[in-house]
Structure formats: structure tokens, C-alpha cells
Amino acid sequence: xxxxxxxxxxxxxxxxxxxxxxxxxxDEVDAFLAQKSGTTMVVINSVCGCAAGGARPGVALxxxxxxxxxxxxxxxxxxxxxxVARVREHLEGIPPSSPAIxxxxxxxxxxxxxxxxxxxxxxxxxxxxxxxxxDEFCAAPSAGASGKPSGKPSGAKKS
Amino acid sequence: xxxxxxxxxxxxxxxxxxxxRGAITYVGRCHEENDRHVLLHDADxxxxxxxxxxxxxYLARAARFGVFAKHRTLAVPRGEVTSIRRLGELARG
Numbered sequence: 739x740x741x742x743x744x745x746x747x748x749x750x751x752x753x754x755x756x757x758x759x760x761x762x763x764x765d766e767v768d769a770f771l772a773q774k775s776g777t778t779m780v781v782i783n784s785v786c787g788c789a790a791g792g793a794r795p796g797v798a799l800x801x802x803x804x805x806x807x808x809x810x811x812x813x814x815x816x817x818x819x820x821x822v823a824r825v826r827e828h829l830e831g832i833p834p835s836s837p838a839i840x841x842x843x844x845x846x847x848x849x850x851x852x853x854x855x856x857x858x859x860x861x862x863x864x865x866x867x868x869x870x871x872x873d874e875f876c877a878a879p880s881a882g883a884s885g886k887p888s889g890k891p892s893g894a895k896k897s
Numbered sequence: 898x899x900x901x902x903x904x905x906x907x908x909x910x911x912x913x914x915x916x917x918r919g920a921i922t923y924v925g926r927c928h929e930e931n932d933r934h935v936l937l938h939d940a941d942x943x944x945x946x947x948x949x950x951x952x953x954x955y956l957a958r959a960a961r962f963g964v965f966a967k968h969r970t971l972a973v974p975r976g977e978v979t980s981i982r983r984l985g986e987l988a989r990g
Contacts, residue, residue: 787910831962832962832963833964833965833966835963850961850962852963853912853963854912854963854983855985855989857912857985858910858983858985859985
């Protein structure tokens with residue numbers, strides 16, 4: 739049973755406030771992951787302590803790195819069940835865990851951070867792991883580009 | 898003021914690999930470890946005696962992606978345990 743929404747709203751906002759697009763249902767996930775060119779990161783958020791103390795601040799730190807994904811979305815495990823299930827369909831063969839982070843390049847999964855690489859780790863360590871993956875798979879922004887990755891598909895309007 | 902996490906050991910909430918005197922290796926989230934047992938949640942096990950994959954192959958995949966939780970709760974008798982280590986300490990393949 740999902741937690742009361744007022745409890746998880748701050749946990750959502752930790753990510754949405756830094757430009758990460760929240761995906762609340764299967765349609766939004768489909769639209770987001772339909773953008774296959776370039777790099778796409780999906781953060782599976784969670785109410786657990788390792789999300790609060792590790793994953794969310796670690797992701798925030800990592801997105802300050804010079805190279806970063808072209809777009810970043812998030813789904814909330816235990817809350818937006820349909821959205822999370824749809825993301826996991828794109829992670830075929832990978833055991834479900836949360837929090838977790840998936841990085842896709844041109845539609846293919848290239849880096850995955852399961853829960854056990856988050857639990858017990860500090861945000862800087864998590865951020866460094868992501869930054870290393872960003873260096874390998876993502877392009878550094880060109881001169882004059884905006885500072886944060888776009889969470890939203892180009893041309894999309896948030897209702 | 899304590900919480901319900903207190904007194905359950907340093908590995909409480911951590912995904913661990915539990916190796917035993919026999920052919921079975923367990924992977925799961927440690928709830929508690931004491932002189933009686935290691936209690937795991939959302940656990941899986943590998944039986945080297947009957948599995949098509951080796952223990953090393955199983956753990957390599959587990960280290961990279963995690964495990965499918967086939968057992969909601971597993972209690973491994975302490976006397977059977979030869980080692981407990983964090984799954985996150987294994988090198989990712």
C-alpha cells in the first residue's frame with residue numbers, strides 16, 4: 739500500500755527541484771524512454787533511508803558533473819506502481835530493487851546501480867560512481883549550453 | 898531515543914552474501930545477525946551442488962544486478978555460516 743502522498747512529496751521534490759522529470763504513469767514512462775538517442779537516466783526513487791541518505795543526494799551531486807545524461811527521469815517505487823513496472827520492463831532480466839539508477843545510451847542499458855551499491859554508501863561515493871559512468875557514456879555539454887539536463891522531452895509541456 | 902533499527906547489528910538493512918559450510922550461498926537483505934542465526938529478507942540462494950551456474954558466476958551476476966527475491970524471509974543457522982560480507986563489496990563484472 740502506498741504511503742500517504744504528503745509524506746512522499748518532499749522525497750519527490752528533492753529530485754524534481756533539480757530538474758529531474760517525474761514519470762507518474764506508464765504513458766509518461768513510454769514517452770520519456772521513446773527518446774532513444776543520446777543518454778537517458780532513470781532514478782527509481784524510494785522512501786527508504788538509503789534513498790534519502792544516499793541515492794537522492796548522490797544523484798544531485800552527480801548531475802553537477804561536467805558530463806551528464808541528456809535527460810533524467812524518475813519513478814517512485816511503492817507509490818507510482820504502474821510507472822515503476824513499466825521502467826522495469828525496460829530492465830528485463832534485472833532483479834527489481836529500489837532505490838536504483840539506470841543509464842541508457844541510444845536505448846540500451848549501459849550502467850546500472852542496484853540498491854546494494856547505494857545502501858551504506860555516502861552520497862559522494864554514489865556520485866563518483868555515476869560520474870565515472872557519465873564520463874564513459876555521456877557527452878560533456880557544449881559551450882553555452884544550460885547547466886542542468888533537460889528532464890522534459892523537447893516540445894513537451896507539463897500540465 | 899532508539900528506533901526499530903537498534904540492536905539488530907551493523908549489517909541491518911544491508912544486502913549480504915552469506916556463505917555456509919555446505920554448497921549453499923545465500924544473498925539477501927540482512928535484518929539481523931546474532932549467535933542464533935542470520936535473518937535475511939528478500940533473499941535468494943545458490944546451491945552449487947545442483948545449479949547449472951557456478952557460485953562465482955552467480956555471485957558475479959548478483960554483484961552487478963542483485964538477485965531475484967525468491968524467499969521473503971530466510972533464517973540461516975549461525976552454526977552453518979562461514980562468512981558474511983556485503984554484496985556491494987564484490988567487484989562488479
